[in-house]
Amino acid sequence: MADDLKTPLLDELEKGPWPSFVTDIKTCVDKSDMCKDLLGQLEKSYEDRRGYWKHGGLVGVMGYGGGVIGRYSALPEEYPGVSHFHTVRVNQPSGWFYTTDALREIMQIWDEHGSGLTNMHGSTGDMVLLGTRTEELEPIFRALTEKGWDLGGSGSDLRTPSCCNGPARCEMACYDTMDMTYNLTKSYQDELHRPMFNYKYKIKMSGCPNDCTAAIARSDMGIIGIWRDAIKVDQAAFAEYVDSGMDIQGAVVDLCPTSCITVEGKEINIDDSDCVKCMHCLNRLPKALSPGDDRGFAICLGAKAPIVEGALFGSVIIPFMKIEDGDYEPLHDLLERIWEFWDEHGTARERIGEFIERISLATFLEGIGEDPSPKMVKAPRDNPYIFYEEYYEEEGEGASEE
Amino acid sequence: MATEAKRVTDIGPPHYEQFLHPIIKENYGKWQYHDSIKPGVLSHTGPSGTIYTVRCASPRLVSTNFLNNIMDLADKYSDGYFRFTSRNNIEFLLAKEENIDPLIADLNAMGTLVGGTNNAISNPVHTQGWVHCHSAATDASGLVKAVMDELSEYFTSEKLPAKLRVAVACCLNMCGAVHASDIAILGLHRTPPRIDNEALPKQCEIPTTVASCPNNAIRPTSVDGKTTVKVDEDKCMYCGNCFTVCPAMPLADPINDGVSIWVGGKISNARSEPMFTKLAIPYLPNNPPRWPEVTDAVKSIVELYAANARPFERVGEWINRIGWEKFFDMSGIEFTKYHLDDFRHAGTTYRRSLHNRY
Numbered sequence A: 001m002a003d004d005l006k007t008p009l010l011d012e013l014e015k016g017p018w019p020s021f022v023t024d025i026k027t028c029v030d031k032s033d034m035c036k037d038l039l040g041q042l043e044k045s046y047e048d049r050r051g052y053w054k055h056g057g058l059v060g061v062m063g064y065g066g067g068v069i070g071r072y073s074a075l076p077e078e079y080p081g082v083s084h085f086h087t088v089r090v091n092q093p094s095g096w097f098y099t100t101d102a103l104r105e106i107m108q109i110w111d112e113h114g115s116g117l118t119n120m121h122g123s124t125g126d127m128v129l130l131g132t133r134t135e136e137l138e139p140i141f142r143a144l145t146e147k148g149w150d151l152g153g154s155g156s157d158l159r160t161p162s163c164c165n166g167p168a169r170c171e172m173a174c175y176d177t178m179d180m181t182y183n184l185t186k187s188y189q190d191e192l193h194r195p196m197f198n199y200k201y202k203i204k205m206s207g208c209p210n211d212c213t214a215a216i217a218r219s220d221m222g223i224i225g226i227w228r229d230a231i232k233v234d235q236a237a238f239a240e241y242v243d244s245g246m247d248i249q250g251a252v253v254d255l256c257p258t259s260c261i262t263v264e265g266k267e268i269n270i271d272d273s274d275c276v277k278c279m280h281c282l283n284r285l286p287k288a289l290s291p292g293d294d295r296g297f298a299i300c301l302g303a304k305a306p307i308v309e310g311a312l313f314g315s316v317i318i319p320f321m322k323i324e325d326g327d328y329e330p331l332h333d334l335l336e337r338i339w340e341f342w343d344e345h346g347t348a349r350e351r352i353g354e355f356i357e358r359i360s361l362a363t364f365l366e367g368i369g370e371d372p373s374p375k376m377v378k379a380p381r382d383n384p385y386i387f388y389e390e391y392y393e394e395e396g397e398g399a400s401e402e
Numbered sequence B: 001m002a003t004e005a006k007r008v009t010d011i012g013p014p015h016y017e018q019f020l021h022p023i024i025k026e027n028y029g030k031w032q033y034h035d036s037i038k039p040g041v042l043s044h045t046g047p048s049g050t051i052y053t054v055r056c057a058s059p060r061l062v063s064t065n066f067l068n069n070i071m072d073l074a075d076k077y078s079d080g081y082f083r084f085t086s087r088n089n090i091e092f093l094l095a096k097e098e099n100i101d102p103l104i105a106d107l108n109a110m111g112t113l114v115g116g117t118n119n120a121i122s123n124p125v126h127t128q129g130w131v132h133c134h135s136a137a138t139d140a141s142g143l144v145k146a147v148m149d150e151l152s153e154y155f156t157s158e159k160l161p162a163k164l165r166v167a168v169a170c171c172l173n174m175c176g177a178v179h180a181s182d183i184a185i186l187g188l189h190r191t192p193p194r195i196d197n198e199a200l201p202k203q204c205e206i207p208t209t210v211a212s213c214p215n216n217a218i219r220p221t222s223v224d225g226k227t228t229v230k231v232d233e234d235k236c237m238y239c240g241n242c243f244t245v246c247p248a249m250p251l252a253d254p255i256n257d258g259v260s261i262w263v264g265g266k267i268s269n270a271r272s273e274p275m276f277t278k279l280a281i282p283y284l285p286n287n288p289p290r291w292p293e294v295t296d297a298v299k300s301i302v303e304l305y306a307a308n309a310r311p312f313e314r315v316g317e318w319i320n321r322i323g324w325e326k327f328f329d330m331s332g333i334e335f336t337k338y339h340l341d342d343f344r345h346a347g348t349t350y351r352r353s354l355h356n357r358y
């Protein structure tokens, strides 16, 4: 029973309009001592202004190197319920779509074997089952796989790929994010479950440059939808926006970053040769404008948070690519070239973005066999320290024989 | 009893198609347009009909009880189909327009809010904090709750100039990727690691530990005849990278750990390019359970932005237009030496023009 649980500080977080995680955890204290002791230990953290979890700990399920994060309380005598409090990462379905039937099965497993607490979802994308004991890991894994679910990644491996809802519920999607996520996840199970890289490798798929999965900031490899031809315009639908009294000039024309939109009467004209596919006009006028027909994606490498060398956004490595007839081979081929080169020349705990900065983009492109393009830079270099690799030799005496 | 099923591995996730509402399946890849019906409610239309989305807030850290309640509502109103967004909101996918209002009423009754669409603050992305993480300098779930209690009117309405994304990370590892949010709340340590010379030789490899420091602040040394490490305190920037590699170098310090506030990041390519978040307030104290200094600071930045930005201008776009000196003037936030970058490529942030406002 949880009668002895006193949490005056946490109780303050039950007030106010935003849904309260404290109120929610309290609904579980009679179900599980883990929840009771989690609240107890958290209350102590609030009193003492510091955390009470020990550093890491190697736990997992047989044959897997990733997917479970070991966690032990630093105060196991005081809070035995959370002496072990491991996290299980479950590979989420593409786009985080569920049916109640499927998710209920997982919740039953979790009530039986764990704390009953979850993160829906973790930062990388996985469903996170939060808090269980070492001896429960294998039974949880068995129960999950029996229902068709598998673990995600953790550690220095391919992290669980994730995507926006793409063609499932968005008219802007320029490629099938849902299918690509499924394909990559299924194709690289070994890389996902058995750490084999220098450091983590995150892949996120966004269907258009609005980038709802934050691929440009949060993935070593961001795959972001784009089109190459003209924006498709439905002039009749545009006329309806004009008739509705919308401030087209202020809300659309003036905000186009390359000033490539003009409006005459009830007609919109876009100079597509100057359009940078920023999405603003499409976002404002979804009924009138849509991405062109020549759709595909760009690939940006190297995004990461600050640790170790500072934060990076991804930068364009492949300006345009498309999957045709469901053939993912060209993408797999690129991915494998990137991994092979990074594996060979990267150092421990060096993310691919830091690796590219260290060896230079030119060397990296050469290493993976891609040609440079002005679409990969904001501007060409402004310093003259160029490492030339080709020299002319004087003919005859002294000329190189190589 | 049935015999135990054979152990299978590497099956990957279930195929997403079985989780898609029939209307979504029929319109897959064929959507024509979307509409915003009211805050938190969208409709998407394709040749095979319209699906209505109702979006509600979730604390992200949720129990099976909470999810079971959500699923009861999904069974009642959305044929058992629902999804989560990249910012951990929950979305119900409804075939019937007349189910929208009863669902909203039930959601409000169970203690959550409907909103988060368009020019609103969506669910804050956040990390684990004191609930589960060993390197946290602050809590994350509690900070989100305290801040969003103050800002919930901006979740349930669309009255901001543009969308505003709030994120919380409890240490510089930034599992919540606060480095590109409109307003970021970032926990930080402010003291060098305290070295456990007893445990260190047993738990850590010296060369790996030395190599882990981005600023070369760590050197091998020997204490009482045992090989361990020392930290050059002038060089240490409290990133905690060494602690990740070596547990015998903890940074947690209840007196000095605290919270910083960053502003003006964005991910989307709309109008301007993606931008990193930049430092607004270098330090605020950790004052659980409600972090009044942090909630006040965040609220006043949001209100300043709401009153001054032009339509569709994100926080970073607004500040770039008015200039950072004006941002500091208008917000009353003190500009200190800590605002001057001193890490790699710091010079790229120095003013190298006379484009100042007086």
Ligand code: SF4
Pocket (backbone or CB within 6 Å): A255, A256, A257, A258, A259, A260, A261, A270, A274, A275, A276, A277, A278, A279, A280, A281, A282, B271
């Ligand atoms: S997508 Fe952006 S750049 Fe292209 S026309 Fe629209 S507003 Fe202009």
Ligand code: SF4
Pocket (backbone or CB within 6 Å): B192, B193, B212, B213, B214, B215, B216, B217, B218, B231, B235, B236, B237, B238, B239, B240, B241, B242, B243
């Ligand atoms: S906290 Fe960071 S800067 Fe300080 S010693 Fe450790 S690795 Fe180096």
